[in-house]
Amino acid sequence: MIELNALADAYVDEFAALDPCRAAMMGIAGQDDRLTDYGPEGLAARADLVRRTLRELRELEGRGGTGGGHRIAAAVLREHLEVEWARHEARVDKSCLETIEGPVQRLRYAIELLDRGDQTPWPALLARLRAVPASLAGLRTSLSWAAQEGRVAARRQVLRNAGEARATPAYLVELAARHTGPLAEPLAAAARAAGQAFQDLAAFLERDLTPQAPERDALGRDRYLLGVREFLGTRVDLEETYAWGWEELARIRSEMARAAAQVLPGEPVEAVRAALDADPAHRVVGAAAFRDLMQQIADQAIAELAGVHFDIPEPLRVLDCRIPPTGGGVYYLAPAEDLSRPGTVWWAVDPDPQASISTWSVPGIMFHESVPGHHLQVGTTTLHPTLNRFQRIASELFPGHCEGWGLYAERLMDELGYYRDPAHRFGMLAGGQQYRAARVVLDIGLHLELTIPAGTGFHEGERWTPALAREFLSLHTGPETEEAIAFEIDRYLGRPAQAIAYKLGEKVWLEARQAARRREGAAFDLKDFHRRALDLGPMGLDLLRAELTTP
Known part of the structure; x- marks a missing residue:
């Protein structure tokens, strides 16, 4: 095991050095003053790391060094490396532009993560700002080379990234201006230079890349199946899964109707939604009040679940809820492995101090993002004493496992009686379950250009x-504005199969729990099942299913 752990540790160290932006999102410590090289040399170096590590792992397996209790750790590392190599061979990264996890977004996140108010590490922030121009110049080179090979992201993705690049400079200048100490002048200069680099990228995307970008958004079956491997760690029959998505959506719609009757008897679902949206009891005014509500829900869940339904380590009883400065939906970032940064839930809302924000679906989403969802699962993994370092930081690499648990956590809190207000239970169904079932239908349907049955x-x-998708999503999802719906459609089209990880992941978690109940009978203990399941660490869904359903 020492040899396998040494290989995993070495991979994490080199991975973090070669991809500091992704490392920052994963909570890997030690790279706070650096950014990722998105140029051809950086891409080649990361591919070489994957190739070398995969070869060394196979050699170790050939010597019998990964058997017995080391089997899971080796399987998890191998699964990740094989997918990364398949992406390299498919040349996915060379032309990568998408909506939530592309280079533009990761560069922005890397800077936002250092934005910690009074605790902001200004020297590290200065170093990252100074590194922005070179990182974006490398990205432009990679995109230009990929274009020469005929590989350009869809026009929708190119324009989305151009818009985000144009929106970023104002935030960088504002962030630098908060510092009034000796680094004020260098920070201001670095922010201006970084902002200009984002503007230059936007101009390049609009002027040079957009004319070459294909109008067609669908990426097709082969690219989609690669996404299934990457995000879910499984293989599925896409047409069968598409049909299941429609069935699951219909089932949830029926459940929503029953829940709506608990809120306003005799009223249809859409009337209940409208009434809740208009009810001042389910709205707050301003982003600050919304952030306070997020924090209150998370803190209360942690306090009430700890020691009763879950063993929550003391460091995980701290969770930071924040409003991102530049948008980006709702997402969770793990605590840094050295605990220098707590786990954080980011939720983008209207920044207008007078904006009225709906809250009836917030509890379900917070249970997904905080406890017992991502913060419990990912945080427990980060601090786990028996997992190797790669396993501890790898949750983001296995979305089916991670997002499936988050959606399972929303349902679990219903079973535990935590939707005391019927509006909140309706919100969980309308804003979480329905939304994710609709994603299964849309994501597969869009990329394979299937027929609506x-x-x-x-x-x-x-x-x-995409036009039908916008109409469909407006009927079956939480986002209320045209802008939010457009963001979601762009997201699905830029990351094939990521959107189905939630519902298919939840399906595996529920099936595994049911199998354990049947197997253990009266001896089944829910708290013990959760402890055993989370102790496995992150992994693909096929491996998770095998580990949790095999006696």
């Missing part, structure tokens, strides 16, 4: 297009 009551017999 008969009996669905929605444009039956037509093939999916």
Whole structure:
């Protein structure tokens, strides 16, 4: 095991040095003053690391050094490396532009993570700002080379990234201006230079890349199946899963109707949604009040679940809820492995201090992001004493496992009686469960350009297009504004199969729990099942299913 752990540790160290932006999101310590090289040399160096580590792992397996109790750790590392190598061979990263996890987004996140108010590490922030121009110049080179090979992201993704690049400089200047100490002048200069680099990237995307970008958004079956491997760690029959998504959506819609009757008896679902949106009891005014509500829900869940339903380590009883400065939806970032940064939930809302913000779906989403969702699962993994270092930081690399647990956590809190207000339970179904089932239908349907089946009551017999997707999502999801819906459609089209990780991951967690109940009978203990399941650490869904369902 020492040899396998040494290999895993060496991989994490080199991975973090070669990709500081992704390392920052994963909580890997030690790279706070650096950014990722997105140029051809950086891409080649990361591919070489994967190739070398995969070869060394296979040699170790050939010598019998990964058997017995080391089997899971070796399987998890191998699964990640094989997917990364498949992405390299498919040349996915060379032309990568997407909505939430592309280079533009990761560069922004890397800077936002250092934005900690009075605790901001200004020297590290200065170093990262100074590194922005070179990192973006490398990205432009990679995108230009990929374009020469005929590999350009869809026009939708190119324009989305151009818009985000143009929106970033104002935040960088504002962030630097908060510092009034001796680094004020260098920070201001670095922020201006970094902002100009983002503007230059936007101009390049609009002027040079957009004319070459294909209008077609669908990426097709082969690219989608690679996404299934990457995000879910499994293989699925796409048409069968598409049909299951429609069935699951119909089931949840029926459950929503029953929940709506608990809120306003006799009223249909859409009338209940409208009434809740209009009810001052389910709204707060301003981002600061919304952040306080997030924090209150998270703190209360931690206090009430700790020691009763879950063993929550003391460091994980701290969670930071924040509003991001530049948008980006709702997301969780793990605590730094050295605990220099706590686990954080980011939730983008209207920054207008007078904006009225709906809250009836917030508890379910917070249970997903905080405890017992991502913060418990990912935080427990980060601090786990028996997992190797790669396993401890790898949660982000296995979204089916991670997001499936988050969606499972929303349902679990219903079972535990935590939606005391019927509006909050309705919100969990309407804003979480329905939304993720709709994603299964949309994501597969869009990328494979499938036909909408008969009996669905929605444009039956037509093939999916982004325009139909917007209409469908407005009927079946939480986002209320056209802008939010457009963001979601762009997200699905830029990251094939990521959107189905939630519902298919939840399905595996629920099936595994049911198998354990049948196997153990009266001896089944829910708290013990959760402890044993989370102790496994992150992994693909096929491996998770095997570990939790095999006696």
